[in-house]
Amino acid sequence: MNWQTEAGGKLVLRVAGRTLFEHAPDAPAVFVGHGVETIDMYRGNFDISDYVEERVALRDARLTLQADGSARIELARDAQAAAELTIVASESAHGAQLALSASGAEINRVWWRVPAQRDEHVWGCGEQMSYFDLRGRNFPLWTSEPGVGRDKSTHLTWQADTTSKSGGDYYNTNYPQPTFVSSQKYCLHAETTAYADFDFRHDERHELQFWAVPERIELIVADDFITLVERISQRFGRQPALPAWVMDGxxxxxxxxxxxxxxxxxxxxxxxxxxxxxxxxxxxxxxxxxxxxxxxxxxxxxxxxxxxxxxxxxxxxxxxxxxxxxxNPYLCNDGTLYVEAKQAGYLATRADGSDYLVDFGEFDCGVVDFxxxxxxxxxxxxxxxxxxxxxxxxxxxxxxxxxxxTDVTLANGIxxxxxxxxxxxxxxxxxxxxxxxxxxxxxxxxxxxxxxxxxxxxxxxxxxxxxxxxxxxxxxxxxxxxxxxxxxxxxxxxxxxxxxxxxxxxxxxxxxxxxxxxxxxxxxxxxxxxxxxxxxxxxxxxxxxxxxxxxxxxxxxxxxALKPYVQGLVDEAAARGLPLQRPLFLHYEHDRATYAIQDHYLYGRDLLVAPVHAAGAMQWRVYLPQGDAWTHLWSGTRYEGGQHVDVAAPPGEPPVFVRHGAAREAQLLKLAQDAA
Amino acid sequence: MNWQTEAGGKLVLRVAGRTLFEHAPDAPAVFVGHGVETIDMYRGNFDISDYVEERVALRDARLTLQADGSARIELARDAQAAAELTIVASESAHGAQLALSASGAEINRVWWRVPAQRDEHVWGCGEQMSYFDLRGRNFPLWTSEPGVGRDKSTHLTWQADTTSKSGGDYYNTNYPQPTFVSSQKYCLHAETTAYADFDFRHDERHELQFWAVPERIELIVADDFITLVERISQRFGRQPALPAWVMDGxxxxxxxxxxxxxxxxxxxxxxxxxxxxxxxxxxxxxxxxxxxxxxxxxxxxxxxxxxxxxxxxxxxxxxxxxxxxxxNPYLCNDGTLYVEAKQAGYLATRADGSDYLVDFGEFDCGVVDFxxxxxxxxxxxxxxxxxxxxxxxxxxxxxxxxxxxTDVTLANGIxxxxxxxxxxxxxxxxxxxxxxxxxxxxxxxxxxxxxxxxxxxxxxxxxxxxxxxxxxxxxxxxxxxxxxxxxxxxxxxxxxxxxxxxxxxxxxxxxxxxxxxxxxxxxxxxxxxxxxxxxxxxxxxxxxxxxxxxxxxxxxxxxxALKPYVQGLVDEAAARGLPLQRPLFLHYEHDRATYAIQDHYLYGRDLLVAPVHAAGAMQWRVYLPQGDAWTHLWSGTRYEGGQHVDVAAPPGEPPVFVRHGAAREAQLLKLAQDAA
CATH class of the missing domain: 3.20.20.80 (Glycosidases)
Known part of the structure; x- marks a missing residue:
C-alpha cells in the first residue's frame, strides 16, 4: 500500500503497482449524498427507484500517515468545509483495506470511483447470468427473482412483465455480490449489505454506488489469476467438500x-x-x-x-x-410449523408487532426471523x-x-x-x-x-x-x-x-x-x-x-467415469478454493482472446467444455487457448491452441477437449469409450 | 410579491397569498449541480439518460431587498460558502419574475422546488396526450415523436419499441412546454429551451429539473381561471384568427x-x-x-x-x-431546393463544416438552418x-x-x-x-x-x-x-x-x-x-x-351549422386568448369534480361535448358541471348539473349538451335538425 500526494491536491493509492484510488480536486474519487428510495416487491420481483436529493463531490482530501502504518484520509467538499467522509486505510495480507465512516447520519449514498483502464476486463458481482465480462454495463446488486426471459426485446419477457412484473433484465440474479475481479489482477470487495450498483460503463473509471456507507472497501491483489482466486476464496470462506455419492449418477x-x-x-x-x-x-x-x-x-x-x-x-x-x-425459509399459515413458530415468537412482524404474512399466490406465509x-x-x-x-x-x-x-420488522433491529x-x-x-x-x-x-x-x-x-x-x-x-x-x-x-x-x-x-x-x-x-x-x-x-x-x-x-478426475477437483477446491468450472483465462492469462469467453469453460485444468447451446446445431465452433494442444474427445483429433476450431457436435458428442500433457490424459481420453 | 424571512433561516415568497417559493436550511428550495447527458435519436424518438455527477442542496439563502423594489437572493451550500446561484426577483404585471444566474459555468443542472398542496391539481406542460392532470407523475419536456402505442403494457407498443424504438410513453409529445397551471390559480413558466423534467409526484412540492440554468421563472396569478388563461395567452402571444372558410365544411x-x-x-x-x-x-x-x-x-x-x-x-x-x-423543414438531397440551399450555405452542418444529412429511411435530408x-x-x-x-x-x-x-452545428453558435x-x-x-x-x-x-x-x-x-x-x-x-x-x-x-x-x-x-x-x-x-x-x-x-x-x-x-357560434369563439380567442375547447373547470371552478376530467370538454361556454371513445358503445356516461342545467342535444332532455348522466349515444348522436341560458341556446338546440 503506497499513498502518494502529488501536485494540485492529487492523491493516489497504489497497491503492488496498481492504481486503485485516484483523487484530484477536479476529478474527485468519492461523492456522498442522500437519497430516498422506492422499493416495491411483487413475488420476488422488485421495482426499485431512487430519488437522489444530494450528491456532493468531495474535492478536498487531507492525508495523514499514522504511527501504526495506516493512512487517514479526510474528504470534504472544499478546503474550508468540514470532512464528510473519513477513510482509514491499512495494509492487509494481500492488499489493503479502507474503512469508511461518514460524519453525518443523513449520508446514505456513497459513489466511489476506481481508476480503470480502457482495455480492462471485469468479472464477478456474484452469480451473473447474462454477462460474464461486466465492462460496458451497470449491475444493480440486489437479490431477487432472476426474471423470465430477461431480455426486453423478446415477446416472452414482455408477457412476463405485463402479466406478473417478472420479465427481469440482464442484471437480475438470485445471487449478487459487491465484489469484482479485474484483469489488472486485483479483487475489490465492498463490505456492505446495502443495495449497490456497480457501473462499469466508463472508460476511465468504475463507479460503485452504495445505499449506505460501506464498512470497508477491501483490495486483494495477486501476481496471477489462480492465486487471486485462491485468496478470494480464503477471504469468503472455503466450502465443505462435495459428498462423493453425488458423483455416482x-x-x-x-x-x-x-x-x-x-x-x-x-x-x-x-x-x-x-x-x-x-x-x-x-x-x-x-x-x-x-x-x-x-x-x-x-x-x-x-x-x-x-x-x-x-x-x-x-x-x-x-x-x-x-x-x-x-x-425454504417460509411457513404457510395453514401448516403446523407456522403455529409452533408463531407461538414461540419466531416470525418476523410488522412494525406494530402484528403478523407479517407474505402472499405467494393464494396462500400466505410467515417469515422465520433468522x-x-x-x-x-x-x-x-x-x-x-x-x-x-x-x-x-x-x-x-x-x-x-x-x-x-423491505418493510418487515426483525429481531436484531436492523x-x-x-x-x-x-x-x-x-x-x-x-x-x-x-x-x-x-x-x-x-x-x-x-x-x-x-x-x-x-x-x-x-x-x-x-x-x-x-x-x-x-x-x-x-x-x-x-x-x-x-x-x-x-x-x-x-x-x-x-x-x-x-x-x-x-x-x-x-x-x-x-x-x-x-x-x-x-x-x-x-x-x-x-x-x-x-x-x-x-x-x-x-x-x-x-x-x-x-x-x-x-x-x-x-x-x-x-x-x-469422470468421478476420479472430479474427486481430484473437489480436493483442490477444499485445499485452494478453485472452482470446478473455470473461465479459460484462469489458466491462460497470457491469451487475452480468452478474457471475454463466457460459453466455454475449463472443467478443472485439463478438460475444455463448450456446450452446444443452439437448436439444430450439428457443428460447433470452439476457441482453444494458446499454449497447449487439445484433443477432441470424440474424434481424437488433436489441435494446437490459439485458434478457433469447428468440430462435429451431434447429440451425444458434446464439444469436449482434453489437454495434451494432462496427468490423467489417457483416462480422460477413454471417456468416449466409457460413454458407449 | 412579498418576501418574508422567518426564524431558522426560512425564506418565503408569497404572491397574492400563494406561497410559491419556500426555503429552509433543512428543506432547501434549490439544488444545483452538474450532469453528463446521453441523447440518442432514432427517427425522432429519443433515448435520453443523465449521469448526475453533482447535486448540491443550497441550504443558505441571503436576502437583500433592493432600492428598486426587487429582491436579491444569494443561495449557497452553507453560511461559509460562496453563493452558487443568484435570484433577482421583481414584480410583474400579474405576479413576479425571478431571474436566475449561476456563479460557475460548470453548473448545468438546476432543481427547483415549488411548494405544493396535497389536493392540488396541475395542468399544462404543452400538449400532453395521456394525462391532463399532471399530478402523480413526472413529465420530461423534450419535443419528439409522440410514440406508437405509448403504453408499455400493450403489444403494439412493444412491437413499435422493438422494431424501431418508437413505442413511446405517456409523456412523449410533439409539443412540450415548461409551463404549468395550478389549481391554486397561478401559472409557473420557466424561460429556457433546455431539456427539463417537471416532477409532480410529491405531495408537498413540485420539483422542476432543468439541464441548464433557466433565464427566468415567471409566476402569473389571477383570481379566477378564465383571467389566468387570458394572462397566459397574453404572455405567450395571441394567435391570428382562424380563416372563416375553414368553417365551411x-x-x-x-x-x-x-x-x-x-x-x-x-x-x-x-x-x-x-x-x-x-x-x-x-x-x-x-x-x-x-x-x-x-x-x-x-x-x-x-x-x-x-x-x-x-x-x-x-x-x-x-x-x-x-x-x-x-x-416540412427538411430538403431531400436528391431534390432541387436542397442544391439551392446548400450552395447558399443555408444548411446546418457538422462541427467540421461538412454536410449534415439526416436519415429518414432510405432517403437523406439537409436541415435548413433557421x-x-x-x-x-x-x-x-x-x-x-x-x-x-x-x-x-x-x-x-x-x-x-x-x-x-443534438450534434448539428448552427449559425447562431448555440x-x-x-x-x-x-x-x-x-x-x-x-x-x-x-x-x-x-x-x-x-x-x-x-x-x-x-x-x-x-x-x-x-x-x-x-x-x-x-x-x-x-x-x-x-x-x-x-x-x-x-x-x-x-x-x-x-x-x-x-x-x-x-x-x-x-x-x-x-x-x-x-x-x-x-x-x-x-x-x-x-x-x-x-x-x-x-x-x-x-x-x-x-x-x-x-x-x-x-x-x-x-x-x-x-x-x-x-x-x-355551428359556424356562427364558432365565429363568436374565434373572436373571443382573438380578444382574450380563450381556447375553443375548454376543460370544464375553466367555467366551473367551484366544482372540483371537474378538475380531473379529460375526456369531456366545453366547446366555448355553452356546449359540453363528451366524445364516445370506446368501441361498441351505444350509451355514454357524462358529467355535467354544477351550477347550470344542460339540454341533451339529440333527445332534448334537460338535466341539472352536478351529476353523472347516462345518455343514448348511437353513431350520429355524439353526447353533446347545450347550456340552459346560453345566448344562442335556441340556435344550438336546432343543431339536431340541421344535422338531418
Whole structure:
C-alpha cells in the first residue's frame, strides 16, 4: 500500500503497482449524498427507484500517515468545509483495506470511483447470468427473482412483465455480490449489505454506488489469476467438500408421489441410467391453486403422497440411492410449523408487532426471523434436523432467500432494507449449521440459488436458478455457464443447474433436444440433476422417449467415469478454493482472446467444455487457448491452441477437449469409450 | 410579491397569498449541480439518460431587498460558502419574475422546488396526450415523436419499441412546454429551451429539473381561471384568427394524385358532404421506399401527379374549395431546393463544416438552418411564398420540428441541445412570416404538431399529431381531447386532429366505427380534416361505405351549422386568448369534480361535448358541471348539473349538451335538425 500526494491536491493509492484510488480536486474519487428510495416487491420481483436529493463531490482530501502504518484520509467538499467522509486505510495480507465512516447520519449514498483502464476486463458481482465480462454495463446488486426471459426485446419477457412484473433484465440474479475481479489482477470487495450498483460503463473509471456507507472497501491483489482466486476464496470462506455419492449418477427430479418416483427410477435404471438419488420436492405434499400445483410449505413428510416413506427410503438407500427433498425459509399459515413458530415468537412482524404474512399466490406465509438466534436454532433443529435429516433426507433444495420484504420488522433491529441482501447467507448458515449439528457435513448436501457475500462458507453447492426451457441468450441453457464462471471466481467452487431448464410459460415448452444438450453440459458439472419443471404435464420428460433416455444414460456414464478426475477437483477446491468450472483465462492469462469467453469453460485444468447451446446445431465452433494442444474427445483429433476450431457436435458428442500433457490424459481420453 | 424571512433561516415568497417559493436550511428550495447527458435519436424518438455527477442542496439563502423594489437572493451550500446561484426577483404585471444566474459555468443542472398542496391539481406542460392532470407523475419536456402505442403494457407498443424504438410513453409529445397551471390559480413558466423534467409526484412540492440554468421563472396569478388563461395567452402571444372558410365544411385528406382527389370530392359532395378544402400531401410527388410510399421532400408541385394543377386549383377555388399541401423543414438531397440551399450555405452542418444529412429511411435530408436569418428568409420567400402561396396553396401541414439532431452545428453558435426545443417555434415563425409577408394572415392557414414556448404567437392551429387508428387509452381518439385541453390552457386556442387517426402498424387498422366516432368529435373542433393514414390501402376510408359517408356528411352539416357560434369563439380567442375547447373547470371552478376530467370538454361556454371513445358503445356516461342545467342535444332532455348522466349515444348522436341560458341556446338546440 503506497499513498502518494502529488501536485494540485492529487492523491493516489497504489497497491503492488496498481492504481486503485485516484483523487484530484477536479476529478474527485468519492461523492456522498442522500437519497430516498422506492422499493416495491411483487413475488420476488422488485421495482426499485431512487430519488437522489444530494450528491456532493468531495474535492478536498487531507492525508495523514499514522504511527501504526495506516493512512487517514479526510474528504470534504472544499478546503474550508468540514470532512464528510473519513477513510482509514491499512495494509492487509494481500492488499489493503479502507474503512469508511461518514460524519453525518443523513449520508446514505456513497459513489466511489476506481481508476480503470480502457482495455480492462471485469468479472464477478456474484452469480451473473447474462454477462460474464461486466465492462460496458451497470449491475444493480440486489437479490431477487432472476426474471423470465430477461431480455426486453423478446415477446416472452414482455408477457412476463405485463402479466406478473417478472420479465427481469440482464442484471437480475438470485445471487449478487459487491465484489469484482479485474484483469489488472486485483479483487475489490465492498463490505456492505446495502443495495449497490456497480457501473462499469466508463472508460476511465468504475463507479460503485452504495445505499449506505460501506464498512470497508477491501483490495486483494495477486501476481496471477489462480492465486487471486485462491485468496478470494480464503477471504469468503472455503466450502465443505462435495459428498462423493453425488458423483455416482444422476439425481432424478420427480414430483408426483412415491409410485411415480419408484417407477421412473426403475425404468431409468433398466435403460442403463446411473442414478445416485431421487429428488422429490413434493415430499411435503401439494396444494392446488389456480396457477397449478404448488408444494405445501409445512416442512414435514406427506404420508398420503409418500406412504411408508421411512421404509421406502431405507430400501432406496440400501439400493445405493439417496433421497432429497425441498425446503425454504417460509411457513404457510395453514401448516403446523407456522403455529409452533408463531407461538414461540419466531416470525418476523410488522412494525406494530402484528403478523407479517407474505402472499405467494393464494396462500400466505410467515417469515422465520433468522436474526433471532433462537428462531434460527429452532429451524435448524426442529425443522431441518428432526423433520428432514432424521427422517431420511440426505439432501434438499434450500429454495428462496431473495424475498425478504423491505418493510418487515426483525429481531436484531436492523432495517430490513439492509437485511434483504444479507438473508441468503443467513439462510445458508441455518442449513449448514443444521447439517453440522447432525454431524453430517460432507455427506448431506443442500443447494441454493440465492446468495450474497459469505454464502461461500456455508452453501456447499449452487444451482443456477430457474432458466426458461429454451436456448435463449438471456434465459436459456447458456446462461448457466455464465453463472458458474462468475460465481466460481468469487469462491463458489460448485455449481449445477436443472437439466432441461425449469420455467415454461406462455406456451414455451421443453424440447427433447434441449434436454439432451443440457444433459451433455451437466455431465461436466459436479451434480447431474433433472427437474420436471414448473409445468410437468406440458413439457417433455426424459422418460417419454427411448432415444432421449438412452442419450441421458450415456451422459450419466460419462459423469460417473469422470468421478476420479472430479474427486481430484473437489480436493483442490477444499485445499485452494478453485472452482470446478473455470473461465479459460484462469489458466491462460497470457491469451487475452480468452478474457471475454463466457460459453466455454475449463472443467478443472485439463478438460475444455463448450456446450452446444443452439437448436439444430450439428457443428460447433470452439476457441482453444494458446499454449497447449487439445484433443477432441470424440474424434481424437488433436489441435494446437490459439485458434478457433469447428468440430462435429451431434447429440451425444458434446464439444469436449482434453489437454495434451494432462496427468490423467489417457483416462480422460477413454471417456468416449466409457460413454458407449 | 412579498418576501418574508422567518426564524431558522426560512425564506418565503408569497404572491397574492400563494406561497410559491419556500426555503429552509433543512428543506432547501434549490439544488444545483452538474450532469453528463446521453441523447440518442432514432427517427425522432429519443433515448435520453443523465449521469448526475453533482447535486448540491443550497441550504443558505441571503436576502437583500433592493432600492428598486426587487429582491436579491444569494443561495449557497452553507453560511461559509460562496453563493452558487443568484435570484433577482421583481414584480410583474400579474405576479413576479425571478431571474436566475449561476456563479460557475460548470453548473448545468438546476432543481427547483415549488411548494405544493396535497389536493392540488396541475395542468399544462404543452400538449400532453395521456394525462391532463399532471399530478402523480413526472413529465420530461423534450419535443419528439409522440410514440406508437405509448403504453408499455400493450403489444403494439412493444412491437413499435422493438422494431424501431418508437413505442413511446405517456409523456412523449410533439409539443412540450415548461409551463404549468395550478389549481391554486397561478401559472409557473420557466424561460429556457433546455431539456427539463417537471416532477409532480410529491405531495408537498413540485420539483422542476432543468439541464441548464433557466433565464427566468415567471409566476402569473389571477383570481379566477378564465383571467389566468387570458394572462397566459397574453404572455405567450395571441394567435391570428382562424380563416372563416375553414368553417365551411370538411377538408378532405387525399393523397393519390389529381384524379383521385377530384373523384372523391365529387362523390362526397354528391352524398351531401360539405367540403371546404382538399388537402393533398402528395402535391410534391412521392418516393417509393421499402417502407411504403413517402412524399418527395422537395417542396414544389409535381406535374406528373397533379397535371394542370394551376388551372385545376382555380376551378376548385371558384367552386368554393381551397387547396392545401404539405411542407416540412427538411430538403431531400436528391431534390432541387436542397442544391439551392446548400450552395447558399443555408444548411446546418457538422462541427467540421461538412454536410449534415439526416436519415429518414432510405432517403437523406439537409436541415435548413433557421438560426441563420438569411436561410429562414429564403425558406419563407423562395419556398413558401414562391412555390406554395403563389402557386395556389391556401394552407398546409407544417410537419416536423421535433427532429433537430443534438450534434448539428448552427449559425447562431448555440448548442443544438439547447436549440432542439426551440426549433418548433422557429419553424412556426418561418411559416407565419411567409404568410404575413404575402399579406395572407387570417386567410392562409397552416397547422403544426410540434410546439414549444412561443409557438402560440405564430402557429394559427395545432393538430394533435399521429394517433393510432384505434380507441386505446394512450394513443387513440381520446388522447386528442387531452391534447386540446392541455395546450389550450397555455394559449393555443385552436386544435384539431386527423379524423380516423393516422398510424396503422402491426395489423392495427381503422374501423368504420372509429372513423365515425372521430368525425363526431371533429365536428366540435375548429377544423374537420380527414387523413388517409400512413397505409391508405389497408385502412378503411370514408368513401368506401355509403352509411359512413352519410354519417360523415351529417357531421359536416353540424359543423357548418355551428359556424356562427364558432365565429363568436374565434373572436373571443382573438380578444382574450380563450381556447375553443375548454376543460370544464375553466367555467366551473367551484366544482372540483371537474378538475380531473379529460375526456369531456366545453366547446366555448355553452356546449359540453363528451366524445364516445370506446368501441361498441351505444350509451355514454357524462358529467355535467354544477351550477347550470344542460339540454341533451339529440333527445332534448334537460338535466341539472352536478351529476353523472347516462345518455343514448348511437353513431350520429355524439353526447353533446347545450347550456340552459346560453345566448344562442335556441340556435344550438336546432343543431339536431340541421344535422338531418
Amino acid at each position: 444422476a439425481i432424478l427430479g420427480l414430483k408426483n408421489g412415491r409410485d411415480h418416483a419408484q417407477t421412473i427410477m426403475e425404468q431409468s435404471r433398466a435403460a442403463g441410467l446411473k442414478v445416485s438419488g431421487l429428488w422429490c420436492e413434493d415430499w411435503v405434499g401439494i396444494r392446488q391453486t389456480s396457477f397449478g400445483k404448488r408444494l405445501f410449505w409445512d416442512w414435514r413428510w406427506n404420508e398420503t403422497r409418500y406412504p411408508g416413506h421411512a421404509e421406502w427410503v431405507k430400501q432406496l438407500n440400501a439400493d445405493g440411492v439417496r433421497f432429497l427433498g425441498y425446503v 436474526t433471532n438466534p433462537a428462531a434460527a436454532r429452532w429451524f435448524e433443529e426442529r425443522v431441518i434436523r428432526d423433520e428432514m435429516l432424521n427422517k431420511g433426507l440426505d439432501g434438499w433444495m434450500a429454495d428462496f432467500g431473495e424475498y425478504l420484504p 432495517d430490513a432494507k439492509l437485511m434483504h441482501n444479507a438473508w441468503p447467507t443467513l439462510w445458508a448458515q441455518v442449513n449448514a449449521r443444521a447439517i453440522e449439528g447432525a454431524g453430517r457435513t460432507g455427506d448431506a448436501v443442500f443447494f441454493m440459488r440465492a446468495g450474497y457475500t459469505g454464502v461461500q462458507a456455508h452453501c456447499p453447492l449452487l444451482w443456477a436458478g430457474d432458466q426458461s426451457v429454451d436456448f435463449t441468450r438471456h434465459d436459456g441453457l447458456q446462461t448457466v455457464i455464465c453463472g458458474a464462471l462468475s460465481s466460481g471466481l468469487l469462491g463458489n467452487a460448485y455449481h449445477h443447474s436443472d437439466i432441461g431448464g425449469y420455467t415454461s410459460l406462455f406456451g414455451n415448452t421443453r424440447t427433447p433436444e434441449l434436454f439432451q444438450r443440457w444433459a451433455e453440459m451437466a455431465a461436466f458439472t459436479p451434480m447431474m440433476r433433472t427437474h420436471e419443471g414448473n409445468r410437468p404435464d406440458s413439457n417433455f420428460q426424459f422418460w417419454q422417449d427411448a432415444g432421449v433416455l438412452a442419450h441421458f444414460a450415456r451422459m450419466t456414464r460419462v459423469f460417473v | 370538411a377538408i378532405l385528406g387525399l393523397k393519390n394524385g389529381r384524379d383521385h382527389a377530384q373523384t372523391i370530392m365529387e362523390q362526397s359532395r354528391a352524398a351531401g358532404l360539405k367540403v371546404s378544402g382538399l388537402w393533398c400531401e402528395d402535391w410534391v410527388g412521392i418516393r417509393q421506399t421499402s417502407f411504403g410510399k413517402r412524399l418527395f421532400w422537395d417542396w414544389r408541385w409535381n406535374e406528373t401527379r397533379y397535371p394542370g394543377h394551376a388551372e385545376w386549383v382555380k376551378q376548385l377555388n371558384a367552386d368554393g374549395v381551397r387547396f392545401l399541401g404539405y411542407v 438560426t441563420n436569418p438569411a436561410a429562414a428568409r429564403w425558406f419563407e420567400e423562395r419556398v413558401i411564398r414562391d412555390e406554395m402561396l403563389n402557386k395556389g396553396l391556401d394552407g398546409w401541414m407544417a410537419d416536423f420540428g421535433e427532429y433537430l439532431p 448548442d443544438a441541445k439547447l436549440m432542439h426545443n426551440a426549433w418548433p417555434t422557429l419553424w412556426a415563425q418561418v411559416n407565419a412570416r411567409a404568410i404575413e409577408g404575402a399579406g395572407r394572415t387570417g386567410d392562409a392557414v397552416f397547422f403544426m404538431r410540434a410546439g414549444y414556448t412561443g409557438v402560440q404567437a405564430h402557429c394559427p392551429l395545432l393538430w394533435a399529431g399521429d394517433q393510432s387508428v384505434d380507441f386505446t387509452r394512450h394513443d387513440g381518439l381520446q388522447t386528442v381531447i387531452c391534447g386540446a385541453l392541455s395546450s389550450g390552457l397555455l394559449g393555443n386556442a385552436y386544435h384539431h386532429s386527423d379524423i380516423g387517426g393516422y398510424t396503422s402498424l402491426f395489423g392495427n387498422t381503422r374501423t368504420p366505427e372509429l372513423f365515425q366516432r372521430w368525425a363526431e368529435m371533429a365536428a366540435f373542433t375548429p377544423m374537420m380534416r380527414t387523413h388517409e393514414g400512413n397505409r391508405p390501402d389497408s385502412n378503411f376510408q370514408f368513401w368506401q361505405d355509403a352509411g359512413v359517408l352519410a354519417h360523415f356528411a351529417r357531421m359536416t352539416r353540424v359543423f357548418v
